[in-house]
Amino acid sequence: MHPDGYVTYLVDRNINYTNVCTINCQFCSFYRPPGHEETYTQTYEEISERIVELEAIGGSRILMQGGVNPALPLQWYTDLLTHLSTHHPSIDLDCFSPIEIEGVAEICEMSTLDVLRAFKDAGMHGLPGGGAEMLVDDVRKDVSPKKGSPANWLRVMEEAQSLGLTTSATNVIGFGENTSQRIEHMRRLRELQDRSLNVHNTGFTSFIAWPVQLETNSFGRRNRGQNKYTLGAGSSEYLRHVAISRLFFDNIEHIQASWPTMGLAVSQMALLGGADDAGSTMMEENVVSASGTSKMDASEAELQSSIYRAGFTPQRRNSDYEHLETAINPEATKMLIAPVPRQS
Template sequence: MSVEISEILQRAADGGRISPEEALLLYTEAPFHALGEAADTVRRRRFPEGIVTYLIDRNINYTNVCVTACKFCAFYRAPKHAEGWTHDTAEILRRCEEAVQLGATQVMLQGGHHPDFGVEYYEELFGAVSSNFPQLVIHSIGPSEVLHMAKVSGVSLDEAIRRINAAGLASIAGAGAEMLPDRPRKAIAPLKESGARWLEVMGIAHRQGIESTATMMMGTGETNAERIEHMTMIRDLQDETGGFRSFIPWTYQPENNHLKGRTQATTLEYLRLIAVARLFFDNINHLQSSWLTTGKDAGQVSLHMGVDDLGSIMLEENVISSAGAKHRSNLHDLVWMIRSADRIPAQRDTLYRHLNVHWTPADDPTDERVTSHFSSITNVGRQLPVLS
């Protein structure tokens, strides 16, 4: 290991800021174990009790009709397509009720950019969910949906965000980030807003007091430098607003979409990116790995690369699953992944507050009904298998 890399790793492990150029050097050249050790040092300093969190939630898609036609997406259908669908409010509320029965504390409502859905649609949707299930935090949509609804309704972004927040939206998802730099973004989603506009929406929300998450999809042909550029764009906004709770990178899934798997990120690339992210984001508290797209083995290894959160037992998920993500889990497995990595599992809420810390194996949950990921695309009106 070179003296330069060693000095950068030590500075980052001690909590110092590293530049994008230094992050790229670590990502491409730092020895794997030294990189992981430095990242884990940061994690231990931030979370000295060794707690790794998880969430129970449900991702409910209200429509698959979309005008954006992203090349990596296997979920959407164009307007008037025979396979297009939209769930009514009663169906969405039924799914919320199932989620509550299984201990969910959060619901993620997401869908395509339906040509008819403006701010009024989301006000009604969020209002219905929040009034019927006040115990569910609505962590939903993303900047792309905000831009679309504001355009349909002919209102400003500031007004659109204020109105849906008043209706019940408590937190904005990092959805739609994909790759923020211009070149890779135009290549995979030419009809979607620019990365700068994505960040603009997040900034407006943060300044209104609405926090969000930040994501990154890797493996669609972007360069290593563009991956670091993506993270730099997020860190720069975080310096201004402080509104991102966590960073969540995930890997492109290759089935049933126009990219057809021509490029994909390897597990090693993903784990190195996770570690660099923990060193790079000195201003974002939490780092979540995506076992859904990388598998449970990689998810567990990520806990030694700076990760403090394993995401959710997502009771329902359709978008990434449509593109081939086949990894499944249940509450017992997720807790075991954390504990066998010598960490202490804890159920959290949307704001990362601990709801139930499983200090010893005797404290571990035993509810076998809580499992992921039921697909609803062909099961409209059906109950979750555990409740039928």
């Protein structure tokens, strides 16, 4: 699909606007239940300050996600989106995930489609693919019993696509699922992609997989009673999953390597195994990193360097994978990338 030798990357910032959540996913060390002393919700001004820092390095989008916070009504979100799109018109606002959309819909007694419409009208550019994890009912019931069903995740994504929002698909492996279940996840995405391309003339821009991070998780429910699963996935298994996904998704154009969870060295190898995108600078990340991954930001020069060293040409892009003008940092051609030690 990408014979031109370019590997794309995005200069962006992750923002995790609230850690209050009522969903209690087994693998999540980020959230705090309502009333917990460590809860936070950022103000519009605090979020804006983070975007100003992104603008200072020439970034083009934010990826803003958080917990399902029952204290935040629809208007909190629409006012936030209006504030951000007014003050930062050049930044694409890729925000929330299907479970957050379901949460707002439930609190406000609206349909998820109407919530998405209101968010789009207020300036939302895209709905990122967070919260998909493993779109297989058995696995989801075990690791995220209070999360919306796989069918709900797919429905909300299709609704977002019907409105022309930019969407991506994700996949977390290593919950003890078997190979058939991994393929089941990908099959459901591929079928939705076929339908969306036909019906809505749009679909997922990309597929991004990574192994569940386990350093600070006990996975009590998943390993309860008779159930003993081998959790997590190492580098070899991750790379094979990337390669299989490239072969499997004949209808999703881009496969993204995950340096935040695998380290830059393994993500370079993913570029040789089917991925054509090196991900993004992120600047900060708090959800996955709360479960143990160690390095959660990369400079543009680091991403360019890792792309060069894998044998490709770095190409800056925006959220829609349109190529942007790319200034190669002189440091990128000589910087040494130290492999990040990963769990086995």
